[in-house]
Amino acid sequence: MPLALYGHPFSSYTQKALIALYEAGTAFEFRMIGPDTPEHVGEWMRRWPMGSFPLLVDGDQTVAETSIIIEHLQIAHPGPRQLIPIDAAAALEVRFLDRFLDLYVMERVQFAVGASLGRYGAMTAAEGLEMARERLEKAYGWLEVRLAGRAWAAGEDFTLADCAAGTALFYADWTHPIGPGYPTLRAYRERLLRRASFARAIEEARPYRGLFPLGAPDQD
Numbered sequence: 001m002p003l004a005l006y007g008h009p010f011s012s013y014t015q016k017a018l019i020a021l022y023e024a025g026t027a028f029e030f031r032m033i034g035p036d037t038p039e040h041v042g043e044w045m046r047r048w049p050m051g052s053f054p055l056l057v058d059g060d061q062t063v064a065e066t067s068i069i070i071e072h073l074q075i076a077h078p079g080p081r082q083l084i085p086i087d088a089a090a091a092l093e094v095r096f097l098d099r100f101l102d103l104y105v106m107e108r109v110q111f112a113v114g115a116s117l118g119r120y121g122a123m124t125a126a127e128g129l130e131m132a133r134e135r136l137e138k139a140y141g142w143l144e145v146r147l148a149g150r151a152w153a154a155g156e157d158f159t160l161a162d163c164a165a166g167t168a169l170f171y172a173d174w175t176h177p178i179g180p181g182y183p184t185l186r187a188y189r190e191r192l193l194r195r196a197s198f199a200r201a202i203e204e205a206r207p208y209r210g211l212f213p214l215g216a217p218d219q220d
């Protein structure tokens with residue numbers, strides 16, 4: 001069976017995995033999860049009842065969680081770039097930044113989206129957005145300092161952390177604009193948008209922008 005990725009082009013985490021696949025130039029089959037492809041939805045749910053996506057299928061292995069998917073790709077299908085450094089200390093910084101971007105940036109965006117969809121009981125969309133904005137502001141401040149002097153998240157090389165950063169900062173800026181007080185972070189986001197792997201994922205997702213519940217801004 002060829003390598004297959006179940007996901008949706010507009011999903012931030014699907015894009016994170018796609019960036020890694022495009023960086024490596026790995027051949028794979030994209031299996032869209034959506035109303036028009038119930039066979040993919042059925043197979044994805046059977047393999048991963050947790051219901052999150054993307055999901056990678058590699059032969060007889062089912063691999064969930066994007067950070068693990070990218071670690072798996074690095075081991076089983078390495079490309080020309082080392083997305084996780086061999087040096088253990090350098091790898092720790094990459095993995096830490098990957099966690100930071102997922103948990104303190106992307107998760108805040110998902111929270112605001114969840115509130116706008118009425119997922120948190122009595123919490124209104126405006127309250128959810130306000131809460132997410134406060135937390136994103138803190139994350140922006142922290143990243144502004146951490147990224148100083150770096151071309152990519154963890155230094156000179158494009159890594160797993162940049163796969164996470166691309167989509168997290170893309171949607172975070174839509175949710176709570178990264179203000180002029182964060183020039184390093186803004187410049188980094190711009191570099192990510194120009195990176196061929198992410199630029200491709202952005203274009204593939206463009207037709208679905210209407211799905212963004214907070215309203216996609218006229219940018220990017």
Ligand SMILES: N[C@@H](CCC(=O)N[C@@H](CS)C(=O)NCC(=O)O)C(=O)O
Pocket residue numbers: 011012013014051052053054064065066067
């Ligand atoms: N920690 C997971 C997060 C994946 C995630 O939240 N994916 C979203 C789509 S972007 C999702 O599955 N949403 C549906 C749900 O959680 O029910 C990962 O890294 O793969």
